[in-house]
Amino acid sequence: MSGAAYRVSAAAGRARGRDEGPVQETGEVMGSRRVGPYTLLDVVAPHVAVRVLPGQFVSVAVDGPETLLRRPFSVSGISGAPAGGGIEIVFETLGPGTVWLAGRDRHDAVDVVGPLGRPFTAPPEPAPCLLVGGGYGAAPLVLLGRTLRERGLRVDFLLGAATQSRLLGVMDAKRIAGTTTVTTEDGSAGRAGIVTDAMEDVLDANGSGAVYACGPMPMLAAVSEVAAGRGVPVQVAVEESMACGVGVCWSCVVPYRRDDGVANVRACLDGPVLDGARVDWPTLRTWWAGGAQSPELTP
Amino acid sequence: MTSGSQSQQVVDVAEARPAGVDLSVDLGPVTLANPVLAASGCFASGREIDRFFDVDRLGAVIVKSLTLEPRGGLPTPRMAETPSGMLNAIGLQNPGLDRWLAEDLPWLLDAGVPTIVSIAGNTVDEFGALARALRRVRGPVAVEANISCPNVEDRDRVFACRQDTTGEAVRAVTDVLHLPVFAKLSPDVPDIVAIAEAARAAGATGVSLVNTLPGMAIDVERRRPRLAAVTGGLSGPAIRPVAVRAVHQVHRAMPLMPIIGMGGVRTVADVVELVLAGASAVAVGTATFVNPMATLDLVEGLPGWLAARGHTSVADLRGAVSS
Ligand SMILES: Cc1cc2nc3c(=O)[nH]c(=O)nc-3n(C[C@H](O)[C@H](O)[C@H](O)COP(=O)(O)OP(=O)(O)OC[C@H]3O[C@@H](n4cnc5c(N)ncnc54)[C@H](O)[C@@H]3O)c2cc1C
Ligand SMILES: Cc1cc2nc3c(=O)[nH]c(=O)nc-3n(C[C@H](O)[C@H](O)[C@H](O)COP(=O)(O)O)c2cc1C
Ligand code: FES
Numbered sequence: 001m002s003g004a005a006y007r008v009s010a011a012a013g014r015a016r017g018r019d020e021g022p023v024q025e026t027g028e029v030m031g032s033r034r035v036g037p038y039t040l041l042d043v044v045a046p047h048v049a050v051r052v053l054p055g056q057f058v059s060v061a062v063d064g065p066e067t068l069l070r071r072p073f074s075v076s077g078i079s080g081a082p083a084g085g086g087i088e089i090v091f092e093t094l095g096p097g098t099v100w101l102a103g104r105d106r107h108d109a110v111d112v113v114g115p116l117g118r119p120f121t122a123p124p125e126p127a128p129c130l131l132v133g134g135g136y137g138a139a140p141l142v143l144l145g146r147t148l149r150e151r152g153l154r155v156d157f158l159l160g161a162a163t164q165s166r167l168l169g170v171m172d173a174k175r176i177a178g179t180t181t182v183t184t185e186d187g188s189a190g191r192a193g194i195v196t197d198a199m200e201d202v203l204d205a206n207g208s209g210a211v212y213a214c215g216p217m218p219m220l221a222a223v224s225e226v227a228a229g230r231g232v233p234v235q236v237a238v239e240e241s242m243a244c245g246v247g248v249c250w251s252c253v254v255p256y257r258r259d260d261g262v263a264n265v266r267a268c269l270d271g272p273v274l275d276g277a278r279v280d281w282p283t284l285r286t287w288w289a290g291g292a293q294s295p296e297l298t299p
Numbered sequence: 300m301t302s303g304s305q306s307q308q309v310v311d312v313a314e315a316r317p318a319g320v321d322l323s324v325d326l327g328p329v330t331l332a333n334p335v336l337a338a339s340g341c342f343a344s345g346r347e348i349d350r351f352f353d354v355d356r357l358g359a360v361i362v363k364s365l366t367l368e369p370r371g372g373l374p375t376p377r378m379a380e381t382p383s384g385m386l387n388a389i390g391l392q393n394p395g396l397d398r399w400l401a402e403d404l405p406w407l408l409d410a411g412v413p414t415i416v417s418i419a420g421n422t423v424d425e426f427g428a429l430a431r432a433l434r435r436v437r438g439p440v441a442v443e444a445n446i447s448c449p450n451v452e453d454r455d456r457v458f459a460c461r462q463d464t465t466g467e468a469v470r471a472v473t474d475v476l477h478l479p480v481f482a483k484l485s486p487d488v489p490d491i492v493a494i495a496e497a498a499r500a501a502g503a504t505g506v507s508l509v510n511t512l513p514g515m516a517i518d519v520e521r522r523r524p525r526l527a528a529v530t531g532g533l534s535g536p537a538i539r540p541v542a543v544r545a546v547h548q549v550h551r552a553m554p555l556m557p558i559i560g561m562g563g564v565r566t567v568a569d570v571v572e573l574v575l576a577g578a579s580a581v582a583v584g585t586a587t588f589v590n591p592m593a594t595l596d597l598v599e600g601l602p603g604w605l606a607a608r609g610h611t612s613v614a615d616l617r618g619a620v621s622s
């Protein structure tokens with residue numbers, strides 16, 4: 001291996017990396033706006049922007065008296081591309097990290113590492129694609145929808161949330177999709193219920209041959225089971241609590257059926273996009289219920 | 300506090316390499332090009348961080364603790380952020396020594412980075428078996444015996460909580476290996492010097508100080524522990540004073556014994572602080588989670604820091620705190 005194999009990018013602050021793979025880059029906030037209860041941040045980070053694919057995420061350094069770790073967010077869009085390219089993230093304000101990020105102004109510096117993880121991939125056979133999003137989980141799906149459309153594939157959306165204001169991406173979805181179906185738990189928009197209540201109908205109506213989903217983990221479990229039950233390939237972007245985001249701490253694991261047995265794979269490196277039919281949802285449900293025992297695993 | 304502020308202190312490449320600063324350090328018989336090491340369990344196979352920079356820029360890599368059998372580890376959540384630190388309960392997930400030897404060691408050797416193999420046994424016998432399995436392995440420069448892991452023959456208390464179990468576990472390794480052996484100790488003991496002396500008496504070349512501190516955090520809304528395993532190990536800046544104290548005490552008692560210091564190191568000044576306390580080399584764990592470039596930043600930043608203060612050698616600063 002040779003010596004210093006990184007770049008120092010004067011324009012973007014600091015970006016050191018290889019031609020492929022993730023980089024660390026000091027980005028500049030170009031805009032921040034509210035989208036319902038969410039905040040959309042547009043960050044100029046050209047080295048990340050040229051590399052990112054739908055489903056990948058970035059981890060963002062946040063400041064605060066007691067925070068330490070970066071926060072992971074799906075990339076929801078590309079702005080100002082190709083040169084001076086930016087990335088967009090959409091997030092819910094939950095704790096100290098997201099509160100700090102929501103307070104960033106135009107031209108503030110934000111330290112970004114990305115793109116991280118494996119992206120969504122095209123369906124094995126050309127087929128109409130159903131994109132299922134829950135809450136802010138719709139974030140990476142618009143980017144994915146555009147990419148699938150560019151490949152000449154039909155795209156339909158099924159978007160759900162607890163209530164109307166928490167739906168994300170409906171207008172963007174309508175621009176690219178054949179059909180856009182909405183569900184809300186309180187019935188304030190679209191069909192009353194959760195996405196899986198509508199999923200069978202939507203699959204039938206559109207002849208969907210591939211499912212892509214992002215949202216809360218229990219939703220991904222249910223969507224995967226519906227799709228797998230019908231033999232439709234399903235890719236899910238999972239969310240696990242992450243300390244490093246780059247594959248070195250093993251905090252973000254998901255039990256996953258590989259050819260050689262169930263293994264705890266890293267959501268940040270082997271995921272976040274995983275084959276929903278191979279995620280070991282029954283084991284995950286015992287973890288969510290506070291079950292302490294781990295199955296026999298092949299690491 | 301954050302990597303945001305950390306990145307601002309990074310100087311450019313030319314400035315980072317003033318002539319005439321000697322970064323090399325000795326760990327007993329092993330000489331390393333610089334004192335910045337990746338801490339065990341915080342660098343995976345090496346390939347993950349090599350996506351960001353050439354890992355041979357580091358003084359050495361201490362690999363994730365390896366067990367005899369593969370381990371799947373504990374359920375999630377495995378980590379919880381706490382004030383200026385984090386708790387982890389990974390459960391030593393690892394591919395097992397055999398698979399690591401076949402799949403990961405060749406890559407590290409090819410990358411040209413000095414490799415320190417960390418091993419963890421459930422029993423004294425397992426430490427012996429791990430050491431025997433390493434006897435004919437070429438390449439690693441040293442072994443770190445992670446004796447701050449649970450001893451199933453002692454109600455899961457860590458080996459390093461008592462002098463006798465420390466001595467037995469370390470002896471099981473030093474008896475069969477010719478490589479330098481570093482005993483990795485827990486700071487959660489009343490007398491760290493006594494434990495370090497027991498390790499030394501059992502043939503350890505030196506000690507690694509410190510492993511994580513046991514801790515717990517509770518989600519008060521849900522009235523549930525924040526880790527699936529209930530308790531976990533605390534790391535990060537929150538534990539740095541504990542590490543500085545432990546290194547200082549052990550170095551005072553045994554000034555000639557090499558020490559790999561670690562715990563909460565984030566900045567160049569933190570590296571120097573541990574060296575002044577008595578560390579021969581400094582390992583970095585949690586800071587790599589905050590910033591994948593963290594260890595390289597330290598390698599790059601150290602010469603300039605030393606030169607600006609008129610120092611010509613990092614090794615000269617070892618234990619040089621006045622008191
Ligand atoms: C791959 C991935 C993509 C994500 N994409 C988005 C997105 O597009 N939009 C969005 O709003 N949120 C997203 N999240 C969740 C987001 O990372 C958390 O909401 C955020 O970290 C909360 O930080 P906080 O300081 O505000 O909250 P706190 O609750 O104070 O966070 C404390 C710690 O817990 C971790 N944490 C808390 N909640 C979560 C969670 N749900 N998932 C993972 N870690 C968590 C944090 O990273 C932090 O280390 C994503 C998470 C992952 C893993
Ligand atoms: C996620 C995680 C996993 C770790 N795994 C190991 C391990 O397998 N073996 C070991 O000896 N130490 C392990 N450690 C301890 C570190 O090597 C180090 O001693 C400790 O984290 C203090 O350093 P830091 O504050 O720089 O992280 C681990 C620490 C963390 C945070
Ligand atoms: S978050 Fe550290 S390995 Fe995935």
